[in-house]
Amino acid sequence: MVPAKVSTFLWQLQLDRVATKAGLLSRGFSLPDEGVCGLCVAELESSSHLFLYCKVIWQMWCEVIKREGNCWVMPQSVKDLLLLWPELKVKSDGVLWDMTPFALCWSVWVKRNDMVFNDKGFSAEAVWDMHIARITGWVKAWWHHCPYSASQFVMGIQHISMPKNKKGKSIADGDLAWFIGMVDDSSIWRI
Numbered sequence: 001m002v003p004a005k006v007s008t009f010l011w012q013l014q015l016d017r018v019a020t021k022a023g024l025l026s027r028g029f030s031l032p033d034e035g036v037c038g039l040c041v042a043e044l045e046s047s048s049h050l051f052l053y054c055k056v057i058w059q060m061w062c063e064v065i066k067r068e069g070n071c072w073v074m075p076q077s078v079k080d081l082l083l084l085w086p087e088l089k090v091k092s093d094g095v096l097w098d099m100t101p102f103a104l105c106w107s108v109w110v111k112r113n114d115m116v117f118n119d120k121g122f123s124a125e126a127v128w129d130m131h132i133a134r135i136t137g138w139v140k141a142w143w144h145h146c147p148y149s150a151s152q153f154v155m156g157i158q159h160i161s162m163p164k165n166k167k168g169k170s171i172a173d174g175d176l177a178w179f180i181g182m183v184d185d186s187s188i189w190r191i
């Protein structure tokens with residue numbers, strides 16, 4: 001249900017192969033800002049910092065865990081997060097729960113790239129809204145008669161029940177275009 005492009009991104013991220021500033025520095029690039037995270041302007045932008053520990057990102061993960069009725073200690077890396085993720089589920093449908101780190105990490109990356117390459121401001125609210133829109137779009141592209149409205153997804157995925165034993169088609173990137181417009185523009189993906 002998660003587009004291949006996003007699955008690939010998460011796979012690269014858990015291997016720490018996404019081109020964060022720390023990653024570029026380690027490959028010998030010099031950066032005018034010395035690799036500082038543009039969100040907090042305080043720490044080196046490593047993958048674990050950008051996707052887990054940066055203050056605004058950390059708050060979003062905590063919101064997800066709190067909504068689920070659980071508590072946790074933040075794992076040290078995205079790889080550890082993905083390993084731990086199934087154990088953190090309390091209320092949500094497993095399919096939707098599994099989608100959440102994909103949607104959230106991808107939305108962080110898209111908005112971070114918008115900030116770095118397009119001089120746009122970074123808004124945690126926009127990342128939050130985008131990750132819910134993605135989950136909604138992925139579900140609705142797969143489940144054509146989904147009875148839940150977009151606003152019901154916004155109210156919390158823990159209230160959404162996915163159909164059981166439904167044979168779904170896999171989603172091609174183009175299927176999502178109607179919902180998420182140009183935000184997943186391939187020029188971002190090529191960096």
Ligand SMILES: [Zn+2]
Pocket residue numbers: 037038039040041042043049050054055
């Ligand atoms: Zn930061």
